Amino acid sequence: MSTTHSPSERPREPGEPTLVLRRVAKSFGQVVALASADLTVHAGSIHALVGENGAGKSTLVKIVAGLYTRDSGDFELAGESVNFTSTAESKAAGIAVIYQEPTLFPDLSVTENLFMGRQPVSRFGRIDRKAMRAEALRLFERLAVRIDPDRPAEGLSIADQQILEIAKAISLDARLLIMDEPTAALSGVEVDRLFAIARSLRDEGRALVFISHRFDEVFALCDTITVMRDGRYISTDDIAAVTAEEIVRRMVGRDVSDLFPKQETTIGDVLLNVTGLSSPGVFSDITFTVRSGEIVGLAGLVGAGRSEIARAVFGVDPYTAGTVTLGGTRVPPNSPTAAMARGMALVPEDRRKQGLVLESSVARNTTLSIRRTLAKAGIITSGFENAAAAIWASRLEVKTSALDSEVGTLSGGNQQKVVLAKWLATNPRVLIIDEPTRGIDVGTKAEVHRLLSELAGRGMGILMISSELPEVLGMADRVLVMREGRLTADLPRAEATAEAVMLAATHPGGAADAHTGTPNEAVAS
Amino acid sequence: MSGLRAFARARETGILLALVLVVVVTTVKNPSFVFSGDGWRDLLLTPSILVLVAIGQAIVIITRSVDLSVSSVLGLSAYLTGRLFLDVPGIPIILVFLIGLVFGGALGLINGALVAFARVPALVITLGTLYAYRGINVVWAGSNRINASDLPKDFLALGTGSILGIPILAIIALVALVIAGWYMRNIRSGRELYAIGSDPDAANLYGLRVTRRIISAFIVSGALAGLAGVLYAARYGTVNSQAGTGFELDAVGAAVIGGVAIVGGSGTVWGAAIGAVLLLTINRALPILGVPDFWQRAVVGVLIIGAIVLDRLLALRQSRRLVEARDDTNV
Numbered sequence: 001m002s003t004t005h006s007p008s009e010r011p012r013e014p015g016e017p018t019l020v021l022r023r024v025a026k027s028f029g030q031v032v033a034l035a036s037a038d039l040t041v042h043a044g045s046i047h048a049l050v051g052e053n054g055a056g057k058s059t060l061v062k063i064v065a066g067l068y069t070r071d072s073g074d075f076e077l078a079g080e081s082v083n084f085t086s087t088a089e090s091k092a093a094g095i096a097v098i099y100q101e102p103t104l105f106p107d108l109s110v111t112e113n114l115f116m117g118r119q120p121v122s123r124f125g126r127i128d129r130k131a132m133r134a135e136a137l138r139l140f141e142r143l144a145v146r147i148d149p150d151r152p153a154e155g156l157s158i159a160d161q162q163i164l165e166i167a168k169a170i171s172l173d174a175r176l177l178i179m180d181e182p183t184a185a186l187s188g189v190e191v192d193r194l195f196a197i198a199r200s201l202r203d204e205g206r207a208l209v210f211i212s213h214r215f216d217e218v219f220a221l222c223d224t225i226t227v228m229r230d231g232r233y234i235s236t237d238d239i240a241a242v243t244a245e246e247i248v249r250r251m252v253g254r255d256v257s258d259l260f261p262k263q264e265t266t267i268g269d270v271l272l273n274v275t276g277l278s279s280p281g282v283f284s285d286i287t288f289t290v291r292s293g294e295i296v297g298l299a300g301l302v303g304a305g306r307s308e309i310a311r312a313v314f315g316v317d318p319y320t321a322g323t324v325t326l327g328g329t330r331v332p333p334n335s336p337t338a339a340m341a342r343g344m345a346l347v348p349e350d351r352r353k354q355g356l357v358l359e360s361s362v363a364r365n366t367t368l369s370i371r372r373t374l375a376k377a378g379i380i381t382s383g384f385e386n387a388a389a390a391i392w393a394s395r396l397e398v399k400t401s402a403l404d405s406e407v408g409t410l411s412g413g414n415q416q417k418v419v420l421a422k423w424l425a426t427n428p429r430v431l432i433i434d435e436p437t438r439g440i441d442v443g444t445k446a447e448v449h450r451l452l453s454e455l456a457g458r459g460m461g462i463l464m465i466s467s468e469l470p471e472v473l474g475m476a477d478r479v480l481v482m483r484e485g486r487l488t489a490d491l492p493r494a495e496a497t498a499e500a501v502m503l504a505a506t507h508p509g510g511a512a513d514a515h516t517g518t519p520n521e522a523v524a525s
Numbered sequence: 526m527s528g529l530r531a532f533a534r535a536r537e538t539g540i541l542l543a544l545v546l547v548v549v550v551t552t553v554k555n556p557s558f559v560f561s562g563d564g565w566r567d568l569l570l571t572p573s574i575l576v577l578v579a580i581g582q583a584i585v586i587i588t589r590s591v592d593l594s595v596s597s598v599l600g601l602s603a604y605l606t607g608r609l610f611l612d613v614p615g616i617p618i619i620l621v622f623l624i625g626l627v628f629g630g631a632l633g634l635i636n637g638a639l640v641a642f643a644r645v646p647a648l649v650i651t652l653g654t655l656y657a658y659r660g661i662n663v664v665w666a667g668s669n670r671i672n673a674s675d676l677p678k679d680f681l682a683l684g685t686g687s688i689l690g691i692p693i694l695a696i697i698a699l700v701a702l703v704i705a706g707w708y709m710r711n712i713r714s715g716r717e718l719y720a721i722g723s724d725p726d727a728a729n730l731y732g733l734r735v736t737r738r739i740i741s742a743f744i745v746s747g748a749l750a751g752l753a754g755v756l757y758a759a760r761y762g763t764v765n766s767q768a769g770t771g772f773e774l775d776a777v778g779a780a781v782i783g784g785v786a787i788v789g790g791s792g793t794v795w796g797a798a799i800g801a802v803l804l805l806t807i808n809r810a811l812p813i814l815g816v817p818d819f820w821q822r823a824v825v826g827v828l829i830i831g832a833i834v835l836d837r838l839l840a841l842r843q844s845r846r847l848v849e850a851r852d853d854t855n856v
Binding site for chain 1: 711712713716717719720722723724726727728729730731732733734786790791843846
C-alpha cells in the first residue's frame with residue numbers, strides 16, 4: 001500500500017524472528033476482518049501494533065492466540081509454520097495473550113487463577129497447594145507486587161488483574177507476550193509499573209506485542225511500530241524514525257470520499273442541550289448542543305464513553321450531575337418514556353440485541369414504539385400494524401417480500417432500516433443514532449446516510465455516534481471528539497480533518513480544544 | 526489455628542450448625558428422635574439417597590448448569606434394578622450396582638452431550654429429559670410394580686442393614702461424598718469445573734476443555750442418580766413407574782441450601798450433602814415440633830429462599846470487603 005519498510009532496514013537484527021505473519025486473511029461470512037496482515041516480531045523487542053477501530057488488530061491477535069484459524073497466509077513461530085486450533089495449543093507453543101478484558105475466575109483464589117489447568121501435582125495427581133502458593137509468591141516477588149495469593153480474584157483492581165495476567169504469562173515462560181490495550185484502565189503509577197515489567201521481559205529476550213491507542217505510551221515503550229488499516233498491513237518502522245502525526249496519517253490515510261450525500265441544510269435553534277453531564281468512572285462534565293437541522297458527529301475510540309452518553313441522555317442509564325433539555329424543557333433523568341414523549345429517539349448500537357425483536361415481523365417491529373397510539377380500545381389488529389408499517393417501509397425502502405416476514409431473516413442493512421423506521425414512527429425532534437452503519441454493506445450504507453441527511457434537512461437534530469471516521473467527517477456538520485470519558489474537541493465541519501479527530505481521540509493535549517490533564521485523569525476521578 | 530478459622534468462616538459451617546440446632550431442639554422435645562434404635566437409624570438412613578443425588582447435582586451446578594432429570598434417572602434405574610433381579614435370576618448384586626451406575630452415567634451422557642453441543646441451556650435440556658426419561662419409564666413399567674418379594678433378601682438387607690450401628694446406605698453415601706469432595710478440591714479437572722462455572726468465557730481463553738468437563742459433570746450426576754436408584758429399590762422394595770418423582774427439586778434445593786451458588790463457581794459437595802440432610806431432617810422434625818403437615822413444604826421454601834438471600838448478602842459483604850482491602854493497599 002503506502003510506505004513499506006523491509007525488515008532488513010531494521011537497526012537490530014537478533015536472528016530468527018519469534019513471530020512471522022505473512023498475508024494472513026480472515027473473513028466471517030461476507031465480512032472481511034483481515035485482508036492481508038503482515039507482522040514480524042523479534043525476540044528482545046517490544047513491537048507496537050496500531051490502527052483504527054476495526055483495522056483488524058484484535059482479529060490478528062485472536063489468530064495468533066488460536067481462537068480463530070486463518071483462511072490463508074503464513075503463520076510462523078520461531079521459523080516453524082504453525083496452525084493453532086485452540087488456545088491450549090498456542091499456550092503450549094509459548095504464546096501468552098493479555099486481552100483487553102482480563103479473563104479471570106472471580107470465585108477462585110489468586111493462586112488458582114495463576115495455575116488453572118496446570119497446577120503442580122504430587123502423588124495421585126493431587127494438587128500441591130503449598131508448592132503452588134510458593135510459586136505464586138515467587139512470581140509476585142519477581143514482579144515486585146504485593147497481592148495476597150489466597151484472596152479471591154473477585155474485587156481485584158483492573159491493574160492487579162493485569163498484573164495477574166502478566167504473572168501467568170511469565171510462569172508459562174512465554175516467548176511471545178501479546179498485550180491488547182493493557183493500559184486502557186490503568187493509572188499513571190500502574191502504567192509505569194507495567195512498563196518496567198515489560199522492559200525487563202524484553203531484556204530477558206522475550207518478544208512483546210503492545211497494542212495501544214495511546215501514542216505517548218507507544219513511543220515511550222516500544223522500539224518498532226506496525227500500522228494496520230482496513231485489515232491490511234501498512235508499514236513497519238523503527239519507532240525513532242517516525243512521528244505520531246505520521247502514524248496517525250497512515251492509520252486514517254484514506255480519502256474521505258464524497259460518497260456521503262451530505263445535503264446543505266439551514267441550521268436552526270438549539271434543540272438538545274446537554275450541560276455538565278457526569279457519571280463517575282464513565283464520563284464527566286459533558287456539555288454540548290444539537291441544533292435543528294444539524295448532524296453532530298460524536299467520535300472517539302471504542303470505550304471512550306460515547307454510547308454511555310447517548311444512553312444517559314436518553315434516560316436508559318443514570319447520571320449523577322448535569323441536565324438535559326430538549327427544546328427548552330427539561331428531560332428528567334432515568335426515563336426513556338419521558339425522553340420519547342419530549343421527542344427524542346435512540347437507535348442503539350447493537351440493533352440485534354437492543355433494537356429489534358428478531359422473531360417478530362417487520363410490521364410489528366416497526367410499530368413497536370407507537371403501540372399505544374396505534375391501539376383502538378387497547379387492541380391492536382395486524383391491519384393497523386401493517387398499514388402504519390407500510391408507510392415507513394416504503395419510505396425507507398426496506399427490501400422485504402412481506403411485512404410479516406421475520407426481522408431476523410433480513411440483511412443487516414434492512415434490519416437497521418427497520419430499527420430506524422421504528423423510531424421515526426414516533427416523530428422525534430432529536431434522533432440519537434449509535435453506529436448507524438456498522439456491519440452494513442456499502443450500498444445500504446449510502447442509503448442510510450442519504451436518509452439521515454434528508455431527516456436533518458427536514459429540521460431534525462441528529463447526534464450520530466460512529467467509529468468510522470469517513471462517516472463522521474462526511475456526514476457531520478460538527479464533530480465532537482471524546483477521549484476517556486471527556487469531550488476533548490468540538491470541531492466545525494471545516495476544521496474536522498481525520499488527523500485532528502484522531503489526535504483529539506488519542507493524544508492527551510493533542511486537540512485544539514485541549515484538555516490538559518494527565519493521561520488517566522478521567523479514569524482516576 | 527488457621528484450619529479452625531477456615532472452618533469457622535466456611536459457608537458449610539452455618540448450615541451444619543443449623544442442622545445440629547434442628548436435631549438438638551427436636552431431641553429435647555422428643556428424645557427418641559435420636560436416642561432410640563429407630564430414631565438414630567432414620568436420622569442417617571432417610572437422607573442417604575438424596576445425599577448421593579445432591580452430590581451429583583452440586584457438581585453440575587458448580588459448572589453453571591443444572592440437572593433436573595436426576596429423579597427420572599433414579600426412577601428408571603430403580604425399575605431396571607427390579608427387572609434385572611426378576612429377569613436374570615441369580616444375578617450378582619454387585620453387578621446390579623455396576624449396571625445401575627453405568628446406566629445412569631449413560632443417561633447423564635445424553636444430557637451432557639445435548640447441553641454441550643446443542644448449546645441450549647441445561648435447564649431446558651434436562652427439563653426435557655426429565656419428562657422423556659419418565660415417559661420411557663411409564664411405557665416400560667406400565668402398571669407393573671416391583672415388589673419386595675421379587676427382590677433377593679441379601680439385596681433388601683443392604684437397604685435396611687447397618688454396620689456398627691451405621692446404616693449401609695449412609696456408609697455408601699459417605700464414601701461417595703468423601704471421594705467427590707476430595708476430587709473437587711484436589712484434582713485439576715475438579716478445579717476446572719469451578720473455573721468453568723466461575724467464568725465460562727475465561728475458561729475457553731485459558732484453553733480448558735470446557736465441553737469435555739461439562740459432559741463429565743453430567744455423567745457423574747447421572748451415575749450417582751443411577752446408583753441412588755439401585756439403593757432406592759433396596760431401601761423401599763417397592764418400585765413403580767413413579768419412583769423418585771420430585772427428587773430433582775429436593776436435590777437442587779439441597780445444593781442451594783448447602784451454599785452451592787446457583788450461578789456456578791462456588792460451593793462444595795460437602796455443603797450440598799449437609800443441605801440434603803438438613804432438608805430431610807427438618808421434614809421429619811416439624812411434625813414432632815407440632816408444625817402441621819400443611820406448613821412443612823412452606824418451611825422448606827423459606828429455607829431455600831433464606832439460603833439464597835444469605836448467599837447474596839455474604840457475597841455483597843465479601844465484595845465490599847475486597848474492594849476496601851484493595852483501596853487500602855493501593856493508597
